[in-house]
Amino acid sequence: MKAVQIVEPGPVEVLHPIQAPNPAPGAGEVRIRNRVAGVNFVDTLVRAGALPPGAIQYPIIPGVEGAGEIEELGPGVSQFAVGDRVMWFAGLGSGGYGSSVVAPVHGVVRIADHVSFTVAGASPVAAVTAHHMLVNLAKVQSGDWVLVHKAAGGVGSIILQLARAAGLRTVALAKASKHSFVKEIGADAIVDDRAEDLADQITTITGPAGVALSLNSTGGDSLITDLRLLGPFGVVVGYGFLSGPPGEGLAAALLERFSASPSIRMSDIYTHFTHDPVGFNRDLSIVAAHLADGVFKPSIDRVFPLNQAGEAHLMLEQGRAQGKLVLEIDD
Secondary structure, three states, X not given: OEEEEEOOOOOHHHEEEEEOOOOOOOOOEEEEEEEEEEEOHHHHHHHHOOOOOOOOOXXXXXXXXXXXXXXXXXXXXXXXXXXXXXEEEOOOOOOOOEOEEEEEHHHEEEOOOOOOHHHHHOOHHHHHHHHHHHHHOOOOOOOOEEEEOOOOEHHHHHHHHHHHHOOOEEEEEEOHHHHHHHHHOOOOEEEEOOOOOHHXXXXXXXXXXXXXXXXXXXXXXXXXXXXXXEEEEEEEEEOOOOOOOOOOHHHHHHHHOHHHOOEEEEOOHHHHHHHOHHHHHHHHHHHHHHXXXXXXXXXXXXXXXXXXXXXXXXXXXXXXXXXXXXXXXXX
């Protein structure tokens, strides 16, 4: 098979094209002819060696999501057939930047014939993350305000679509150059994420009800700001730390809002995938159904050939992407 491998971590130049044997599926696994691989921020962390020590081993073929056809069934697999069109998610080191991947069956679901591999391959990480936070981790009701950080990104752009379908109202945080994009895909209100009066603008928008749910991939002291914007029983869900951990003021902010009974929690898609396989498969199946029914569609900024994975990483790291980036893997 063809693939892109990282022998040692470093800049984008460490992404090397290789030829490798096809992987063999084990019990409860399938091998997939991978047509499209989604590009995610975690892939850049794998490439740069920025994950905690021992999290992965090099050399490694990055990529954790994609779409294609099933090529081979492992022992004990009966719910799929060779040739089924599927989208998949698997753990770090599963080899998504390759033309053949192995994934456990709880991370694989069929896709409708009218859903393209490009659309399906861009969906598992962002859409399951968005669905899990909106549906499983929060108790929000139609009309509630949801604050969406990095709203023009892969996850943020799907949160906006799923929230609108659920009757929720959204405040999208994005840089000024991306405001028209987030408005087009469903944001009810937009605030420049660099505005000095960001908190005041959001308070004016939400009024006395405040924010019911903040979905925060930014981290840093933005978590403190979010806590102060919550209405009664509001929830902050952190699913990334692009700006690092919060400062010392987080505990004080929680005490300050004690009478509003706020809460803050973390969400990691790999925890969901590893420790709740049944729930993860259910959520991935819901995502596939939403794609088939047109409830949402990932906003795909660019499709790169596999040998331009480095350019895709640069575009993602430099914040130039609107929505998702994907790699197309030809024969």
